[in-house]
Amino acid sequence: MAKGIFIIVEQRDLQIRKVSLELLSQARKVADETGETVVAVVLGQGIEGLAQTVAASGADKVILIDDEKLKEYTTGAYTSVLNKLIRKEEPQAVLMGNTAIGKDLAPRLAHRLGVGLASDCTGMETDAKNFLSFKRPIYAGKAFAYLSSNVRPILATIRPNTFKAEAPDASRQAEIVKETADIDSDDLRAILKEVAIAASKRPDLTEANVIVSGGRGMKGPENYGILEDLADVIGAAVGASRAAVDSGWKEHKFQVGQTGKTVAPTLYIACGISGAIQHLAGMGSSKFIVAINKDPEANIFNVADYGIVGDLFDVVPLLTEEFKKLVN
Ligand code: FAD
Numbered sequence: 001m002a003k004g005i006f007i008i009v010e011q012r013d014l015q016i017r018k019v020s021l022e023l024l025s026q027a028r029k030v031a032d033e034t035g036e037t038v039v040a041v042v043l044g045q046g047i048e049g050l051a052q053t054v055a056a057s058g059a060d061k062v063i064l065i066d067d068e069k070l071k072e073y074t075t076g077a078y079t080s081v082l083n084k085l086i087r088k089e090e091p092q093a094v095l096m097g098n099t100a101i102g103k104d105l106a107p108r109l110a111h112r113l114g115v116g117l118a119s120d121c122t123g124m125e126t127d128a129k130n131f132l133s134f135k136r137p138i139y140a141g142k143a144f145a146y147l148s149s150n151v152r153p154i155l156a157t158i159r160p161n162t163f164k165a166e167a168p169d170a171s172r173q174a175e176i177v178k179e180t181a182d183i184d185s186d187d188l189r190a191i192l193k194e195v196a197i198a199a200s201k202r203p204d205l206t207e208a209n210v211i212v213s214g215g216r217g218m219k220g221p222e223n224y225g226i227l228e229d230l231a232d233v234i235g236a237a238v239g240a241s242r243a244a245v246d247s248g249w250k251e252h253k254f255q256v257g258q259t260g261k262t263v264a265p266t267l268y269i270a271c272g273i274s275g276a277i278q279h280l281a282g283m284g285s286s287k288f289i290v291a292i293n294k295d296p297e298a299n300i301f302n303v304a305d306y307g308i309v310g311d312l313f314d315v316v317p318l319l320t321e322e323f324k325k326l327v328n
Helices: 018-034 047-057 075-089 098-111 219-232 244-246 276-282 314-328
Strands: 005-009 038-044 061-066 093-097 120-121 123-127 132-137 143-148 154-158 175-179 210-214 239-242 267-271 288-294 305-311
Touching: 005 018, 005 047, 005 075, 018 038, 018 093, 018 123, 018 154, 038 075, 038 120, 047 061, 061 075, 061 267, 093 123, 098 120, 120 132, 132 154, 175 239, 210 219, 219 239, 239 244, 276 314, 288 314
Parallel strands: 005 038, 005 093, 038 061, 061 175, 093 154, 120 154, 210 239, 210 267, 267 288, 288 305
Antiparallel strands: 123 132, 132 143
């Protein structure tokens, strides 16, 4: 009989990503309610030191698969290893973050396992009939679908910042199991030669708690400095609308929306962004939205919790000064 909630823990340079800790916390709550166990699955090289971190964050059991071929994420190796592990262990559910890796890995696993996938979910609840049900935005965020399945394992990717990562409990102990990496040679089709990560002192856009985003109203790339000043005072990431990206003012990696990144911060400050449906698709599940726009009829005010009708070139520097007083 299927048993356990598997969390596929994502780590980069031996740093566990926040979304994995959020999933462990939420899985712990579900497990306490249902009597299930939480199993953290960690892949990589030299990962033994991460076992205590995932145990403290809610895991009952930690499966470590340590191999040089798993040092960096590659689609083939990770799919091969996880497919076999999941077939052997037969968990009830397998959850991972809806990150670049999760979006690449989960559909492949779904195919190999012959199950469906609830992707980019923004809610998860226990379900008397099917154990878990998931909520996910559809039609560019205009409606929600509720999904559940009686096929095992249940497979889902969860949007970062959907759940709160609870404070770790260092006294928690977990059973630690080491598995060997069983990788089919047929699956090793790509060889990763180099990982180039642009250095940034700002948080990753998809995991940031606060985002300051600028659109066409910024009028040019030289003006993003005022958003960066504000972002640095409040520890935010900087984002952009597609209009700003298409104009060449910001790189595509900063784009928020249907054809850019999907974000769900606690606070999203939209500056000079009109609120087109394709932009809202990427940030509509932010907990609080603040809009700064000189057009009182702009659509962004229909989704904003707080709206400031004004010229962003006046308002943003004033906000920066006020936040500076609060943080100093
Ligand atoms: P605009 O709509 O031009 O709005 C600029 C706003 O700035 C206006 O509301 C104006 O009042 C305000 N403004 C101007 N000057 C000031 C000032 N000084 N102070 C304050 N406010 C000012 N868009 C995305 O963002 N992300 C996507 O991923 C995306 N994907 C798309 C996919 C498809 C298939 C399509 C068709 C479109 C997509 N778009 C996407 C584009 C989207 O439809 C909009 O064109 C785009 O979001 C508009 O960007 P904007 O709000 O910055 O610009």
